[in-house]
Amino acid sequence: xxxxxxARERTxxxxxxxxxxxxxxxxxxxxxxxxxxxxEAMIGAKLRSFYDTLASEPVPDRILELLxxxxxxxxGSANGSKE
Amino acid sequence: MTSPSPDFTRALMGAAxxxxxxxxxxxGNVDRADDLVQDTLMxxxxxxxSFQPGTNLKAWLFTILRNLYTSEYRKRRREVEDAEGELAAxxxxxxxxxxxxxxDEMKKALSQLPEDQREAIILVGASGFSYEEAAEICECxxxxxxSRVNRARVRLAGYLGLEAEAGSVV
Numbered sequence: 001x002x003x004x005x006x007a008r009e010r011t012x013x014x015x016x017x018x019x020x021x022x023x024x025x026x027x028x029x030x031x032x033x034x035x036x037x038x039x040e041a042m043i044g045a046k047l048r049s050f051y052d053t054l055a056s057e058p059v060p061d062r063i064l065e066l067l068x069x070x071x072x073x074x075x076g077s078a079n080g081s082k083e
Numbered sequence: 084m085t086s087p088s089p090d091f092t093r094a095l096m097g098a099a100x101x102x103x104x105x106x107x108x109x110x111g112n113v114d115r116a117d118d119l120v121q122d123t124l125m126x127x128x129x130x131x132x133s134f135q136p137g138t139n140l141k142a143w144l145f146t147i148l149r150n151l152y153t154s155e156y157r158k159r160r161r162e163v164e165d166a167e168g169e170l171a172a173x174x175x176x177x178x179x180x181x182x183x184x185x186x187d188e189m190k191k192a193l194s195q196l197p198e199d200q201r202e203a204i205i206l207v208g209a210s211g212f213s214y215e216e217a218a219e220i221c222e223c224x225x226x227x228x229x230s231r232v233n234r235a236r237v238r239l240a241g242y243l244g245l246e247a248e249a250g251s252v253v
Contacts, residue, residue, distance in 0.1 A: 047209045051104050
């Protein structure tokens with residue numbers, strides 16, 4: 001499919017925008033069921049709200065402390081080697 | 084071996100909350116998610132040299148977490164089946180607190196999706212990645228991600244009873 005499109009483009013001829021759009025739609029995804037845009041918006045809003053709530057929760061201290069400790073150890077040994 | 088700069092470590096810490104949201108959304112289990120985030124950050128810290136400055140740190144971290152989760156998921160698939168059944172039962176309890184209802188509802192709906200659709204819809208619909216970025220993270224074609232996201236939306240609409248809600252608006 002794609003090589004055929006490219007071959008046509010290489011001839012330098014132009015095609016109406018609508019024809020190209022329809023062709024791209026066909027190439028993209030023939031299996032998906034089209035969803036009502038309002039439904040799509042509702043799902044999007046619910047998902048983001050769910051995710052943002054999770055992302056606003058504090059990360060357990062033990063996880064951040066591990067990183068701090070790794071960094072401190074690394075800097076400590078680097079300083080030590082210089083001295 | 085080059086050790087990461089303090090800036091890099093700070094950037095890792097800054098990404099921790101969104102990584103954790105991704106891990107909870109994927110696994111549906113907070114304890115497992117915290118372990119995943121910790122493993123991801125440790126691995127990222129130890130492999131900081133393989134991160135190319137100027138590229139997307141968030142996408143790099145999500146790729147590490149997603150790979151850890153996927154390999155672990157395959158290993159643990161059978162043993163966790165019972166535990167997941169218990170979780171679903173807890174979540175469908177009518178005694179669930181009002182404030183947590185929407186969260187639990189979405190967590191349960193996500194847990195019902197096939198693994199590949201779940202990661203696709205979370206990355207694109209919640210984490211804010213483009214289809215192209217999500218395709219790189221999941222190591223598949225952009226068209227595959229688009230198809231998975233579409234299928235996931237249709238299923239989620241059904242699980243959450245949104246078709247009826249949208250219909251009543253008309």
